[in-house]
Amino acid sequence: MAKKPASKGRPQTNSTRHPGAVDSVKGRAGRILNRAARNGAYDTAAEQETAVLVAVPDKRQDDALTTEYLDELAFLTETAGTVPVKRFIQKLEKPDLRTYVGSGKLEEIRAWVEHNDASTVIFDDDLSPSQLRNLEKELKVKILDRTLLILDIFALRAKSATARTQVELAQYQYLLPRLTGLWTHLDKQRGGVGMRGPGEREIETDRRVVRDRISLLKEQLKDFDKQSATQRKSRTGLIRVALVGYTNVGKSTLMNLLSRADVFAENKLFATVDSTVRKVVLETMPFLLSDTVGFIRKLPTRLIESFKSTLDEIREADLLLHVVDISHPSFEDQIQVVNDTLKDIGAAEKPVILVFNKIDQYQTDVDPASHLHNVEPDRDEDLIHDDEVLIRPTLEQLEASYMARLHDPVIFISAQERLNIDELRAMLTRHVRNLYAKQYPGQAGFGDPNDYATNGEPTEL
Numbered sequence: 001m002a003k004k005p006a007s008k009g010r011p012q013t014n015s016t017r018h019p020g021a022v023d024s025v026k027g028r029a030g031r032i033l034n035r036a037a038r039n040g041a042y043d044t045a046a047e048q049e050t051a052v053l054v055a056v057p058d059k060r061q062d063d064a065l066t067t068e069y070l071d072e073l074a075f076l077t078e079t080a081g082t083v084p085v086k087r088f089i090q091k092l093e094k095p096d097l098r099t100y101v102g103s104g105k106l107e108e109i110r111a112w113v114e115h116n117d118a119s120t121v122i123f124d125d126d127l128s129p130s131q132l133r134n135l136e137k138e139l140k141v142k143i144l145d146r147t148l149l150i151l152d153i154f155a156l157r158a159k160s161a162t163a164r165t166q167v168e169l170a171q172y173q174y175l176l177p178r179l180t181g182l183w184t185h186l187d188k189q190r191g192g193v194g195m196r197g198p199g200e201r202e203i204e205t206d207r208r209v210v211r212d213r214i215s216l217l218k219e220q221l222k223d224f225d226k227q228s229a230t231q232r233k234s235r236t237g238l239i240r241v242a243l244v245g246y247t248n249v250g251k252s253t254l255m256n257l258l259s260r261a262d263v264f265a266e267n268k269l270f271a272t273v274d275s276t277v278r279k280v281v282l283e284t285m286p287f288l289l290s291d292t293v294g295f296i297r298k299l300p301t302r303l304i305e306s307f308k309s310t311l312d313e314i315r316e317a318d319l320l321l322h323v324v325d326i327s328h329p330s331f332e333d334q335i336q337v338v339n340d341t342l343k344d345i346g347a348a349e350k351p352v353i354l355v356f357n358k359i360d361q362y363q364t365d366v367d368p369a370s371h372l373h374n375v376e377p378d379r380d381e382d383l384i385h386d387d388e389v390l391i392r393p394t395l396e397q398l399e400a401s402y403m404a405r406l407h408d409p410v411i412f413i414s415a416q417e418r419l420n421i422d423e424l425r426a427m428l429t430r431h432v433r434n435l436y437a438k439q440y441p442g443q444a445g446f447g448d449p450n451d452y453a454t455n456g457e458p459t460e461l
């Protein structure tokens with residue numbers, strides 16, 4: 001039996017957050033999207049829901065890694081306001097082309113879902129349009145994949161017009177190839193073989209409506225880009241520093257600390273979707289500091305690209321503060337994901353300070369499955385041992401090895417407990433000063449805080 005989730009006190013989410021489904025796309029396309037949302041096909045948070053998590057690791061994938069990936073999926077699920085209750089794992093050479101898992105495992109999942117009345121099944125990889133359709137048909141509950149789940153959290157978090165437009169664009173781009181399948185499916189249901197429902201031409205018209213919407217959103221984003229480019233021009237003459245890193249590592253906490261700003265920080269994934277820029281003054285030297293959206297593994301490049309305006313903050317930075325949560329069991333993996341993403345967006349060559357955060361929380365033995373505790377394991381797979389702990393090197397050992405190994409400057413801090421913050425400030429000051437000397441030689445302006453009329457206080461830009 002599944003452990004029933006405690007739903008009391010959990011946040012209730014009851015909106016259909018798919019954007020165009022309800023209010024953006026008019027006409028038949030809107031109605032069809034709307035119906036899809038009502039059917040639950042793309043609605044990720046109709047009410048307090050329970051979710052089954054499914055992973056299909058590569059046969060060679062390490063079991064501890066599978067646990068960590070699933071743990072992250074459970075954390076994402078919780079962040080989206082859904083309670084993960086059960087996990088299924090199937091090791092395969094390659095996911096099944098038709099239904100992602102094999103037919104035996106699919107039957108197991110179906111039986112469990114039916115017996116326990118779960119409302120959603122979430123897959124840890126992206127599903128193809130036909131996999132999504134087949135799984136919906138077989139399991140008869142809402143099917144989500146990783147991208148859709150992340151998009152849903154983005155939609156929940158995005159506040160600024162730019163961020164909302166970026167999320168909406170990403171959602172439509174995700175949806176477009178899936179519409180064809182969805183409609184064919186609905187049409188078939190209605191008319192059966194040889195049905196004379198809406199013909200190809202009509203479907204094509206509907207798809208065009210969605211494509212038009214995508215073009216419109218792209219145009220809007222271009223306007224936003226122009227505005228922010230103008231804004232950025234007015235800020236020339238100042239060195240730009242960007243906080244980057246995996247999601248939930250403490251970027252916003254550090255931003256608040258360094259700039260005395262009030263940026264939303266929370267123990268949830270993707271607390272920050274909008275980027276924030278502040279002017280910070282250290283030892284009378286001003287510079288710009290921006291807080292950005294966190295990265296995560298398996299984020300499709302297409303999705304990253306719709307966040308272009310946000311990522312421009314990173315691309316145009318003179319220095320990156322790469323924040324790492326050293327207390328996380330897979331922090332090294334996370335560093336790699338961030339470096340790969342930086343490469344993807346063309347920001348790999350920038351100077352970096354590697355900031356290892358959360359040293360207060362560092363333990364030598366860690367549980368790699370903190371979010372999976374109330375999630376019933378897959379009994380058929382002997383992969384996850386709940387009492388499994390990882391034994392790690394001491395913080396001193398790690399510090400020594402990272403200091404020796406990396407070319408980039410490294411610092412170990414706790415933003416929350418304010419450990420080593422003065423050292424970080426000093427390091428940052430040194431680097432920013434050098435950048436000024438290099439980029440604005442002969443310009444001594446930053447020595448006088450009055451030049452910038454900030455009175456030493458951070459300014460919202």
Ligand SMILES: Nc1nc2c(ncn2[C@@H]2O[C@H](COP(=O)(O)OP(=O)(O)OP(=O)(O)O)[C@@H](O)[C@H]2O)c(=O)[nH]1
Pocket residue numbers: 245246247248249250251252253254264265266267268269270271272273292293294295357358359360361413414415416417
């Ligand atoms: N123990 C500990 N917790 C920290 C530290 N720094 C931040 N946190 C916590 O970690 C969580 C995430 O912090 P955020 O500052 O929101 O992280 P972020 O990198 O901005 O996250 P996203 O915007 O979601 O990508 C919050 O609950 C913080 O309170 C630290 O030094 N030690």
Ligand SMILES: [Mg+2]
Pocket residue numbers: 251252253264265271272291292
């Ligand atoms: Mg943040």
